[in-house]
Amino acid sequence: MGDVTPLDAARPRALEFFAGIGLARMGMEAAGFRVAWANDYEPDKKAMYDAQFGETDGHSFALGDIGRVLVSDLPRDVSLAWASSPCTDLSLAGGRAGLAGAQSGTFWHFIRLLRELGDDRPEVAVLENVTGLATSHGGDDLAAAIRAFNDLGYSVDVLALDARRFVPQSRPRLFLVGAQNPPEDIAEPNSELRPDWLQWVYGDETLRTHRAALPAPPAPMHTGLGSMVEEIPLDDERWWDRERTEAFVASLSPTQRERVATMRRESGVKYRTAYRRTRGGVAVWEVRPDDISGCLRTARGGSSKQAVVRMGSKRLQVRWMTPREYARLMGAGDYDLSGARNNQALFGFGDAVAVPAVAWLGEHYLMPLVRGALGKASARVAMVAND
Incomplete structure (x- = not known):
């Protein structure tokens, strides 16, 4: 400085x-x-x-x-x-x-x-x-x-x-x-x-x-998540593979599964965030219904990390939220992340x-x-x- x-x-x-x-x-x-x-x-x-x-x-x-x-x-x-x-x-x-x-x-x-x-x-x-x-x-x-x-x-x-x-x-x-x-x-x-x-x-x-x-x-704000999302190629390895994505969908409740299916069929691309919860002793995923992020948490375990769900034009892809997306959602989009490890940044x-x-x-x-x-x-x- x-x-x-x-x-x-x-x-x-x-x-x-x-x-x-x-x-x-x-x-x-x-x-x-x-x-x-x-x-x-x-x-x-x-x-x-x-x-x-x-x-x-x-x-x-x-x-x-x-x-x-x-x-x-x-x-x-x-x-x-x-x-x-x-x-x-x-x-x-x-x-x-x-x-x-x-x-x-x-x-x-x-x-x-x-x-x-x-x-x-x-x-x-x-x-x-x-x-x-x-x-x-x-x-x-x-x-x-x-x-x-x-x-x-x-x-x-x-x-x-x-x-x-x-x-x-x-x-x-x-x-x-x-x-x-x-x-x-x-x-x-x-x-x-x-x-x-x-x-x-x-x-x-x-x-x-x-x-x-x-x-x-x-x-x-009721919208705006999409403007925070990094543009990551659809073939990038950070997107979950088919088996993991299907397991994600299978864990959703019937109501959430229908909501996700509807957005998947619609034209254009929509983004939502998701958390992994434990319900009745079983790990399940819950997708936010609105176009904002859930509260970011410290990345001490899998249940605290937030995922990004990309839907539209008959596609559905899921990946973990990136450190840059965390930074943007905290109002610090230009934060210097050049030397930070992934979980170090998410925790911070x-x-x-x-x-x-x-x-x-x-x-x-x-x-x-x-x-x-x-x-x-x-x-x-x-x-x-x-x-």
Whole structure:
């Protein structure tokens, strides 16, 4: 990336906890921030991160367990701290151990470091996680996270934002936005960003919360998967052979098999995505009925990997989704994949946050919060100077 330019130096600086392959960084920097420090514990993810961003003056990456990160390792004069902490113990696919779990519990080290920063604590702190955080342990985990921010001087806003509003992938996520100088609260009717199942947060008088005035996000996408699919020759070896494809079709339910057969007979080409599920102890395939991708996941096993189904003009072909397709569906279509292994890339993207969701939040919420705080601080300095 080269040296820090005067323009870069003027950008508010950010910390990127649980950085993964850097998709949050891409979104934050698109919104005008400059990421000065990052941390993750997986060498494979750092390798992809380094390939994408290169060596940048004014940026450091702490590889290792966040529990071993010291406050002295963190740069000062930062305006934003972003944390995409592990969701393993909060997702429906996990054990639902919540914030007490070994993976998702790393959130408390993020809180520890913010506490130890003291007066150097950033103006804004964000936690991104799966929507399962809202229901984990009957809402107690979400309340505990908000109180942890409250104890550090942050008022918290809670937003539900689906990447489907920006890319053709169903990927709902929860964002906790902590502000030391929150905007004026708006008594709005329930919005798309704060649906009914989140409203209890604002009615709990033991929690310090706010609701910022925000523009309506883009409408959810219902089509567009085809534009994400790589053009792969029909005789490419990545397409499954006849026997495997027939086994795929045979595993479909009668309803799905008929739907697939109909699309296969139609003219033109259509793409759908498919997951392998276990139903009644039997592995079966399920094809999405709509023209968007299912939620990308980490490629720890066959059931988590997503397949692409190509249908039309009496043909049906199936293959695994490629790393480039994962990248496009995460809003990072130009990501440098030149040195990444297949599963390394799938894992990195499946365990990340969608770039355009971060960029939208950064542009419409985080940057205005930071600029407002910086403006107030400058005004206070000017008043003192004039006294």
